[in-house]
Amino acid sequence: MKILVVDDDPDLLALVAFALTNAGYAVVKAADAGPALAAFDRELPNLVLLDINLPSGSGFDVCRNIRDRSPVPVMMLTVRGEEEDLVRALELGADDYLTKPFSPRTLLARVKALLRRAGIESADMLTAGPVSLDLEAQTLAFADGASLRLTRLETRLFQILIAQAGHVVTTERLLAHVWGHRGSGDRQLLKQLVHRLRHKLERAAPGNDPLQTESGVGYRLKT
């Protein structure tokens, strides 16, 4: 379980990181908007704690950018009494907020509630319905016990699909996540990758293709 914490106050950052680490979460830290987005793309955290006030630009932009590319739960950190900011953050897609100062216990309770609501279990093992993906071993396991080795690219593809299981993932986002922003016109790569992954899945679970094509949009993992 990986949590990205974004705040420019080093003390608060350390405190939050300490509390979360103690509770068994992996913590990624960032102190400003740019590094935060870079860390997000690199680490794909399961949850984001985001300060509204950042040195360059505001947390709103970070929130919107994250929300554009992922439905990951985002919790905003703010000082007391700025309700307009809160409403704006929530309208931008944030899922919850905490007013500073807060107790570690409150923080943990809220983080747990968010994660439970998001239905996330483990960082290295993503599960959706009858299949689960082991990121480290690059392995797909089915509920009936069968399992399947994936290549590096296939793993990255399945990772983002399973993280958004049931929702369409845009071709652009798939390309960005698997290959990392090369020429955006390179749909041929995705075509082949999906083809090869389907071929593997077909041999493991015949007649039950979980990858649904959403024509003109992208792909979706059946739930």
Added chain:
Amino acid sequence: MKILVVDDDPDLLALVAFALTNAGYAVVKAADAGPALAAFDRELPNLVLLDINLPSGSGFDVCRNIRDRSPVPVMMLTVRGEEEDLVRALELGADDYLTKPFSPRTLLARVKALLRRAGIESADMLTAGPVSLDLEAQTLAFADGASLRLTRLETRLFQILIAQAGHVVTTERLLAHVWGHRGSGDRQLLKQLVHRLRHKLERAAPGNDPLQTESGVGYRLKT
């Protein structure tokens, strides 16, 4: 989208119900613990707004009972400054809370955030009456559960129509929004697009064309 509101204050209940109804939600009301659980079983709402302080027993019991039988999102309503209550509620499975007094705008933002987080409502969703448009999935969904895949252009057309639902949108604005200022005299494109969209809608909901032609002006989405 159905929301159960539980509170013993009739004024607050009416206010909340009014705000939610105005935003297009169906509202079920209950004033005490027993009726709340009965209403929950009967109506199976998509979200529950639950006051912690109820005449008989506390909202905690209701929350636990609901959580035992369903993972539906629960938002607790409470008075300011009782952090212990909040932590307890969240540990019992509540997903969020609101401190009274709150503005209708805040309420709506939080409710929407909660629904989106629960995956019940998508982020880029425009709704007008019985139809809602998912911009990302390029899908139209009807209140009766039917849904319909749209092409890229059809989505763009419906987007501006649903955003101005009930009002006429001029031909020029439609052309500009869908095609982005090519030759402005190109009404033939729009004619065909509307024709094709109507054809799809006709198959999905026969005899009920929601696209009204305003001759010499443009088109209008029936409310």
Added chain:
DNA sequence: CCAATCCGTCACCGTCTTGTCACCGGCCCG
């Protein structure tokens, strides 16, 4: 060093999307 695997690229096919043309009927106005 050899064989297997991974993966980027090309070519081809069928289907869907979309721009274009041609024609129809209704309406207004001289």
Added chain:
DNA sequence: CGGGCCGGTGACAAGACGGTGACGGATTGG
């Protein structure tokens, strides 16, 4: 009445898009 403008409809074709097979360079593992 007849021409012009408007919106509706059908048909066609170019192009985009997804699926599939094949080739070959690069990398990996024995």
